Amino acid sequence: MLYSIEEFYSILPFIILSTGILISVLIEMYSSKSEKILPWFSIIIFSAAGFYSLLTVNSMSVIMQGMLQTGGIPNIFHFVFNFGAAITCLLSVDYIKKYGAFFGEYYILIQISVLGMMCMAGAKDLFMIFIGLEVMSVSFYALAGMNRKRLNANEASLKYFLLGAFATGFVVYGIALIYGAAHSTSIDVITASFPAMSGNVIFLAGVLLFLIGFSFKIAAFPFHMWVPDVYQGSATTIAGLFSTGGKAAAFSAIIASLAPLFAGSVHVFMPYLAVISVLSMLFGSIVAISQNNIKRMLAYSSIAHAGYMIIGLAAGNHAGIAGIVFYLTAYTFMNLGAFGIVSLIEGNGETNLDLNSYAGLSEKNPMLALLLSVFMFALAGLPPFAGFFGKYYVFISAVKGNITWLAIVGVISSAISVYFYIRIVVLMYFRDSQSGFTIKNSSAGMLAVIISFMLVILLGIIPGSVINLISSFLN
Amino acid sequence: MIEQYIPVFLVIAFAIVFAVLVVFSSKLLGPQRPTPEKLSTYESGMKPVGSTHERVSVKYYLVAMLFIIFDLEVIFVYPWAVKFRILYNEIGTSVFVSMLIFLIVLELGYLYVYKKGGFKWE
Amino acid sequence: MHVPIEYFLVLSAFMFITGVAGVLTRRNAIVIFMSVELMLNSANLTLVTFSSYIGNPVGQLFVFFVMTVAAAEAAVGLAIIIALFRNKQTMNVDEINILKW
Numbered sequence: 218m219l220y221s222i223e224e225f226y227s228i229l230p231f232i233i234l235s236t237g238i239l240i241s242v243l244i245e246m247y248s249s250k251s252e253k254i255l256p257w258f259s260i261i262i263f264s265a266a267g268f269y270s271l272l273t274v275n276s277m278s279v280i281m282q283g284m285l286q287t288g289g290i291p292n293i294f295h296f297v298f299n300f301g302a303a304i305t306c307l308l309s310v311d312y313i314k315k316y317g318a319f320f321g322e323y324y325i326l327i328q329i330s331v332l333g334m335m336c337m338a339g340a341k342d343l344f345m346i347f348i349g350l351e352v353m354s355v356s357f358y359a360l361a362g363m364n365r366k367r368l369n370a371n372e373a374s375l376k377y378f379l380l381g382a383f384a385t386g387f388v389v390y391g392i393a394l395i396y397g398a399a400h401s402t403s404i405d406v407i408t409a410s411f412p413a414m415s416g417n418v419i420f421l422a423g424v425l426l427f428l429i430g431f432s433f434k435i436a437a438f439p440f441h442m443w444v445p446d447v448y449q450g451s452a453t454t455i456a457g458l459f460s461t462g463g464k465a466a467a468f469s470a471i472i473a474s475l476a477p478l479f480a481g482s483v484h485v486f487m488p489y490l491a492v493i494s495v496l497s498m499l500f501g502s503i504v505a506i507s508q509n510n511i512k513r514m515l516a517y518s519s520i521a522h523a524g525y526m527i528i529g530l531a532a533g534n535h536a537g538i539a540g541i542v543f544y545l546t547a548y549t550f551m552n553l554g555a556f557g558i559v560s561l562i563e564g565n566g567e568t569n570l571d572l573n574s575y576a577g578l579s580e581k582n583p584m585l586a587l588l589l590s591v592f593m594f595a596l597a598g599l600p601p602f603a604g605f606f607g608k609y610y611v612f613i614s615a616v617k618g619n620i621t622w623l624a625i626v627g628v629i630s631s632a633i634s635v636y637f638y639i640r641i642v643v644l645m646y647f648r649d650s651q652s653g654f655t656i657k658n659s660s661a662g663m664l665a666v667i668i669s670f671m672l673v674i675l676l677g678i679i680p681g682s683v684i685n686l687i688s689s690f691l692n
Numbered sequence: 693m694i695e696q697y698i699p700v701f702l703v704i705a706f707a708i709v710f711a712v713l714v715v716f717s718s719k720l721l722g723p724q725r726p727t728p729e730k731l732s733t734y735e736s737g738m739k740p741v742g743s744t745h746e747r748v749s750v751k752y753y754l755v756a757m758l759f760i761i762f763d764l765e766v767i768f769v770y771p772w773a774v775k776f777r778i779l780y781n782e783i784g785t786s787v788f789v790s791m792l793i794f795l796i797v798l799e800l801g802y803l804y805v806y807k808k809g810g811f812k813w814e
Numbered sequence: 815m816h817v818p819i820e821y822f823l824v825l826s827a828f829m830f831i832t833g834v835a836g837v838l839t840r841r842n843a844i845v846i847f848m849s850v851e852l853m854l855n856s857a858n859l860t861l862v863t864f865s866s867y868i869g870n871p872v873g874q875l876f877v878f879f880v881m882t883v884a885a886a887e888a889a890v891g892l893a894i895i896i897a898l899f900r901n902k903q904t905m906n907v908d909e910i911n912i913l914k915w
């Protein structure tokens with residue numbers, strides 16, 4: 218037989234998700250109430266796959282003839298993707314009626330994109346990275362344009378599609394050059410032959426093109442131009458998934474494929490990573506200040522966060538990788554929480570998205586105001602919350618990797634970014650409400666926001682044990 | 693190295709000379725009595741009216757796109773079929789089962805398109 | 815007759831650069847997408863070249879995957895472009911500017 222029973226247990230999250238997709242397609246085909254069934258079905262599938270990954274985090278194995286790795290860091294990523302997607306589905310239950318894209322396919326596409334992300338996180342071969350990247354990206358293009366009657370959504374999905382396909386071209390050409398130089402697409406073989414090839418132009422060009430392609434996907438500075446438009450034009454819940462799941466998946470692919478190369482004694486890609494990191498941090502933080510639409514503001518903040526995470530890659534040590542994994546976990550839940558609250562406050566037809574709508578929110582709905590303040594403090598990186606520890610671990614890794622100047626730029630940029638995060642809190646608590654809209658009740662959406670709130674608090678209470686767990690997989 | 697291509701060049705030269713000769717000899721030797729019907733564009737007996745930039749209905753593209761997707765998936769079946777006997781002797785029935793799963797997934801996609809009315813042409 | 819590997823690599827690099835230049839300079843969404851396809855095809859040529867010169871079939875298998883994925887991408891992309899065209903009657907990316915580019 219091709220597969221052993223141990224392999225079956227390791228691959229179970231993938232099987233759960235793929236079977237879930239097939240069943241969802243059948244439900245969509247044969248049930249007239251698919252829009253009511255599918256969100257809850259997807260949430261069950263995501264929770265099952267996510268919890269199973271978390272439970273088997275300690276059983277490391279390489280399966281499928283050396284194509285896929287499970288256990289350890291990939292499983293932590295699987296948990297993050299599945300949980301993030303479950304929260305997105307929970308938020309969408311009521312939101313999607315307001316937004317007007319009332320399709321069952323919405324949930325099927327989210328499931329397919331999560332399957333792609335999981336392939337990327339556990340990749341042991343460039344094949345898996347490519348397939349995972351494309352499965353994720355193609356479903357994201359369709360998700361961005363889900364509401365095909367709205368010109369905003371059309372435009373967002375066209376921009377996402379054209380620039381995403383452009384980035385894919387870079388990734389594929391990079392993979393082709395790496396294959397030509399290393400004579401294999403297996404990441405272990407490539408890593409093993411790297412010391413002999415650190416002067417090989419074809420190989421270095423391949424890795425650089427690969428990195429440029431992924432810089433698009435993680436939304437780093439020179440390749441960021443799609444981010445604000447796509448986040449503004451697509452549904453708020455989907456924008457939350459793009460900024461958390463999509464970013465985490467792209468980082469997980471870089472970690473799975475290139476982290477061993479960065480860890481080498483000659484870190485030739487450090488200058489490239491340091492430059493895009495500095496530019497992303499400063500550009501994102503400064504431009505976010507001038508934004509008046511909250512989704513655009515969160516988009517620029519997501520560019521800045523990509524910059525902080527790249528510091529960990531530039532540092533090129535185990536502490537940096539562990540810091541990125543922790544940062545991504547924290548960032549996923551705090552950013553999903555923030556986007557979730559935006560989606561709860563948003564009115565019919567994409568209204569109430571400018572910052573003035575948040576004035577006086579503390580009187581209208583004190584609970585939402587409190588939760589949003591917590592997410593804003595966490596995103597700004599203020600001490601008791603998860604965001605602070607994410608930044609802290611990444612900056613510490615930069616100091617360990619002898620690039621202290623990068624950590625200093627990061628701290629300066631965080632200080633700038635505090636301004637626009639705190640501005641929302643000030644608006645909510647110290648300004649009077651100007652427009653008299655009411656916020657529609659959504660118990661499912663509220664539950665999703667509270668779950669992300671609890672995870673943000675939890676990661677802020679026990680950051681040490683989480684980072685120890687992550688570091689133990691790296692050694 | 694270039695000598696190997698001399699026959700090819702000869703054929704090309706002959707083709708050009710022959711084509712030019714035939715076209716011009718018919719112009720020079722044949723009788724010419726033009727009428728308006730003879731000078732108009734040949735359209736299989738139809739009257740040539742309207743713009744040449746006719747817009748094609750988008751339904752053609754939808755069907756063409758669906759065809760391309762399902763057509764290209766067959767790429768994976770060819771290498772499998774060529775190596776089937778060797779793989780079967782090495783690994784056993786799971787070779788067959790893997791391809792069966794692939795085809796079932798593909799078939800589900802086809803059914804989905806059918807059910808959603810992707811092939812309807814009203 | 816043996817064609818040196820450099821010829822293929824230079825040709826595919828040229829195709830790739832043509833594709834990138836097309837994406838950056840053209841203004842019609844369909845033409846931009848065609849340029850992207852040119853980039854993918856240059857990568858396919860590189861993969862097949864290396865595969866044949868190394869004598870290892872993995873590169874050719876990769877080309878299969880790239881081709882199928884490109885077809886799927888083309889289907890989704892053309893659907894997006896059609897949806898946009900129905901709402902806006904244009905394919906020029908300079909006129910698609912409700913959101914600040």
